[in-house]
Amino acid sequence: MQLTEEQVLALAPDDASRKAGKDLASPNKWLTKATGPQALWGECQGSGSKPYQTQVDLAGMAFKCSCPSRKFPCKHGVGLLILYACNAASFTPAEPPAWVNEWLAKRSEKEEKKADKKDKPVDEAAQAKRLQAREQGVEDGLAELLLWIKDIVRNGLIGVPEKDPAFFSNMARRMVDAKATGLAALVKTAGNTNFYAEGWQSGFMDLLVRMYLLITGFTHRAQLPAALQEDVRSLIGFTQSQDELKAQTGITDTWLVLGKQTTEEDNLTVERNWLYGIQTQRSALVLQFSVMGQGFTYNLLPGTAIQAELVYYPSTQPLRAIIKQQQGTGQAPVPAMLNGWQQVAEIEATLHSTLPFSSERPYILQQLTPVQYQGRWCLADQQQHIMPVTPGFAGIWQLLSVSGGLPLDMAVVGKEHAFEPLGIWSNGQYIGLYH
Numbered sequence: 001m002q003l004t005e006e007q008v009l010a011l012a013p014d015d016a017s018r019k020a021g022k023d024l025a026s027p028n029k030w031l032t033k034a035t036g037p038q039a040l041w042g043e044c045q046g047s048g049s050k051p052y053q054t055q056v057d058l059a060g061m062a063f064k065c066s067c068p069s070r071k072f073p074c075k076h077g078v079g080l081l082i083l084y085a086c087n088a089a090s091f092t093p094a095e096p097p098a099w100v101n102e103w104l105a106k107r108s109e110k111e112e113k114k115a116d117k118k119d120k121p122v123d124e125a126a127q128a129k130r131l132q133a134r135e136q137g138v139e140d141g142l143a144e145l146l147l148w149i150k151d152i153v154r155n156g157l158i159g160v161p162e163k164d165p166a167f168f169s170n171m172a173r174r175m176v177d178a179k180a181t182g183l184a185a186l187v188k189t190a191g192n193t194n195f196y197a198e199g200w201q202s203g204f205m206d207l208l209v210r211m212y213l214l215i216t217g218f219t220h221r222a223q224l225p226a227a228l229q230e231d232v233r234s235l236i237g238f239t240q241s242q243d244e245l246k247a248q249t250g251i252t253d254t255w256l257v258l259g260k261q262t263t264e265e266d267n268l269t270v271e272r273n274w275l276y277g278i279q280t281q282r283s284a285l286v287l288q289f290s291v292m293g294q295g296f297t298y299n300l301l302p303g304t305a306i307q308a309e310l311v312y313y314p315s316t317q318p319l320r321a322i323i324k325q326q327q328g329t330g331q332a333p334v335p336a337m338l339n340g341w342q343q344v345a346e347i348e349a350t351l352h353s354t355l356p357f358s359s360e361r362p363y364i365l366q367q368l369t370p371v372q373y374q375g376r377w378c379l380a381d382q383q384q385h386i387m388p389v390t391p392g393f394a395g396i397w398q399l400l401s402v403s404g405g406l407p408l409d410m411a412v413v414g415k416e417h418a419f420e421p422l423g424i425w426s427n428g429q430y431i432g433l434y435h
Contacts, residue, residue, distance in 0.1 A: 003081065003084075003085040003301065004085060004303075005025075005082050005085055005086055006303070006431060006432070007085070007301040007302070007303055007304060007432075008021075008078060008081045008082045008085050008301075009021070009022075009078070009082070009434075010260065010301055010302045010303075010432045010434070011061075011073060011078065011081075011299060011301065012073065012078045013071045013072060013073070013262060013264075013269075014071070015394075015434065017071055017073075017074070017075050017078055018078065018434070020075035020078075020079070021075045021076075021077075021078025021079040021082055022078075022079070022082060023075075023079070024044065024075055024076060024078070024079025024080070024082075024083075025078075025079045025080075025082035025083040025086065026083070027083065027087070027090055029044055029045075029079065030042045030043065030044050030080070030083070031043045031044070031045055031051050033080065033083070033090065033091050033092070034091055034092045034093070034094040035084070035088070035091040035092070035093060035094070036093070036094060036095065036096045036100075038057060038058060038059050038096075038104060039055055039056060039057050039058055039059075039096060039100055039104060040055070040056050040058060040080065040081075040084055040091060041053070041054065041055040041056070041080075041096065041097070041100045042054050042055075042080050044076050044079070044080075046067060050066075052065055052066050052067040052076055053065065053066045053099055054066075054067075054074075054076040054077055054080050055099075055100050055103055056077060056080060056081055056084075057103075057104065057107060060107065060297070060298070060299070061298070061299030061301075062107065062296070062299065063077035064077075064103050065077055072269065072290060134179055134238075137178050137179055138178055138179060138180050138218065138236065138237075139218070139219070140178060141174060141175055141177065141178020141179075141180050141183075142178070142180065142183070142215045142218060142219070142236075144171075144174060144178075145171065145174075145175065145180075145183060145187075145211065145215060146212070146215050148171055149208055149211060149212055149215075152208065153208070157201050157204065157205070160195070160204065161195035165191060167191075168187055168188065168190060168191025169188075169191065171187050172184045172185075172187040172188045172191070175187060179237060180236050180237045181237035182214075182234070182235045182236045182237040183211060183214060183215075183236055183237065184237070186207055186210060186211050187211075189207060190204060190207045190208070193207075210357065213356060213357065214232060214235055214236055214357070217232040218232050218233070218236055221233075225316070226314075227314055227315060227316040228316050228355070230313070230314035230315060231315050231316055231317075231355060231357060232357075234313065234315070235357050240313060240314070242322050245311045245313065245322055245324075246311060246322065246324050248311050249311075250309040250310050250311035250312075250321075250324045251277070251280060251282070251309065251310050251311075251312070252307075252308070252309045252310075253277035253278060253279050253280050253282075253307075253308075253310070254277070254278045254279065254305050254306075254307055254330075254332055255275040255276065255277055255278075255284065255305060255306050255307075255308055255310065255332075256275065256276045256277075256278060256304075256305045256332040256335060256430070257273060257274075257275055257300045257301060257302050257303065257304055257305065257306065257432075258274040258275065258276055258302065258362050258364075258411040258413075258422045258423055258432075259273075259274050259302045259362075259411065259413070259422030259423050259432050259433065260272060260273045260274070260300060260302060260432075261274075261413075267291055268289060268290070268291055269289070269290040269291075270287065270288075270289055271287070271288040271289075271290070271296060272285060272286075272287060273285070273286040273287075273288065273298075273300045274362045274411075274413055274422060275300075275306075275310070275321075276335055276362065276364065276411070277310075278305070278332055278333060278335055281335070281336055282318075283319060283361055283362050283363075284310055284312070284319065284320075284321040285319050285320045285321065286298075286300065286310075286320075286321055286322065286323060287320065297323075298323060298326070301432075302422070302423055302430070302432025303423065303429070303430040303431060303432050304329055304330070304331065304332075305329065305330055305331060305332030306323075306326050306328070306329050307326070307327040307328045307329070307330070308323050308324075308325065308326040308327060309323075309324040309325050309326075309327075310322065310323055310324065311324050315355070316354050316355045317351050317354060317355045317358060319359075319361060332430075334409070334425060334428070334430075335364055336364070337364045337365055337366045337409060338363060338364065338365045338366070339365070339366050339381070339382065340365065340366075340381035340382060340383050340385055341365075341381050341383075341385040341386075341387050342383070342385060344363050344365070344387075347363075348415065348416065358415065359415060360413050360414055360415050361413065361414075361415065362411060362412065362413045362422060363411070363412055363413075363419075364409070364410070364411050364412075365381065365409070365410055365411075365412065366381075366382065366409055367381065367382050367407035367408065367409060368380065368381055368407060368408065368409075368410045368412075368421075369403075369405070369406065369407040369408075370389075370396070370399055370400055370403060370405065371386065373386055373388075376388055376389070376391075377389040377393070377396055379410070379412070379419065379421070382407070387417075387418075387419050388417060388418050388419075389418070389419065389420060389421070390414055390418045390419060390420040391418070393420050393421070394434055395421065395433035395434045398433055398434055399421055399424065399433055402424060402426055402431060403424065403426075408424045408425060408426060409424065409425040410422075410423070410424045410425075411423050411424075411430075421433050
């Protein structure tokens with residue numbers, strides 16, 4: 001598949017990497033550059049005596065570079081791939097050198113080890129014992145969190161802004177110790193509330209109610225439908241084996257990659273990929289994680305489509321999924337679209353009726369126009385209903401420059417009262433927005 005410059009730039013981790021990558025997308029920046037059946041590679045002279053060795057696995061869309069950058073992909077990987085996208089003819093066809101072959105061999109070996117691990121028998125008795133101990137530890141932690149929430153409510157919200165930061169951080173650490181990482185994240189979010197903002201009490205109370213519902217749901221989990229039990233467990237912090245999921249039959253479709261959102265915390269990079277099935281008209285969230293720049297299994301480019309089989313995690317409203325197998329990539333036709341925010345509100349209401357913990361979801365809408373209302377950017381539909389854009393959205397100026405302030409078909413992601421544009425259709429082509 002021939003990539004475009006926009007698609008390559010969407011892989012860059014931040015604006016600085018995009019700018020530096022574009023600067024390096026010039027033939028005179030590279031001492032060597034070549035391509036083989038599976039990969040392309042090049043040597044770029046940096047500040048040191050030895051050139052940086054940069055390589056890209058085109059089959060798995062993975063990167064490696066000898067530069068000291070901790071960003072993934074680094075500017076050299078972005079620059080080399082942009083150059084290839086814009087001028088593939090300038091790359092010499094050749095057999096991969098040793099340093100490229102070694103990297104490709106290690107990637108292949110890693111995949112083989114994963115396959116071997118699947119074949120090992122599971123000690124079901126030991127597994128059940130560990131799960132029972134885990135659930136008991138979570139229950140003990142939730143009992144402490146419930147008392148913490150009740151103390152806040154009894155004493156009143158008026159005193160919350162005066163709390164020491166340790167009031168929240170200590171409880172978040174306790175939830176981590178109890179292996180309830182989902183609740184630890186909610187406690188951290190509560191502690192990061194802007195107590196100087198008008199109406200902070202509403203958002204803060206929503207977080208307390210969400211925690212309370214999860215605690216109650218887990219305590220009485222035996223009385224819940226099986227799918228809702230899985231939702232509660234997942235939101236608290238329980239995980240499910242991807243190998244078990246891949247053993248199930250998935251849904252095969254042409255999945256349009258609507259956009260990706262990348263966040264970093266310490267040495268962990270989290271990539272949220274939003275997909276939409278053309279035939280099934282189902283949305284999917286594919287999460288990928290990278291520790292210290294090790295790279296991702298898949299490089300999903302906004303605007304492209306993958307022919308793939310996806311398996312959804314159990315849920316009353318399935319959204320998160322894994323890619324069981326990918327057959328190929330290409331371009332996708334323009335999908336079916338909603339005609340305005342009223343339809344989004346109706347879908348959201350249905351979702352909340354069965355899953356009160358529902359989170360962000362993508363939607364595709366016709367003819368949205370970026371407008372300002374009361375000093376805030378919003379998206380107006382054809383009926384002049386408006387929806388605020390998520391605060392801090394980094395791609396607003398890119399959206400304005402492409403749209404010129406005119407209405408465009410658009411993919412967005414969000415929930416309730418704030419949505420973030422993922423990409424737009426311009427002249428029949430889907431353009432992913434930077435995040």
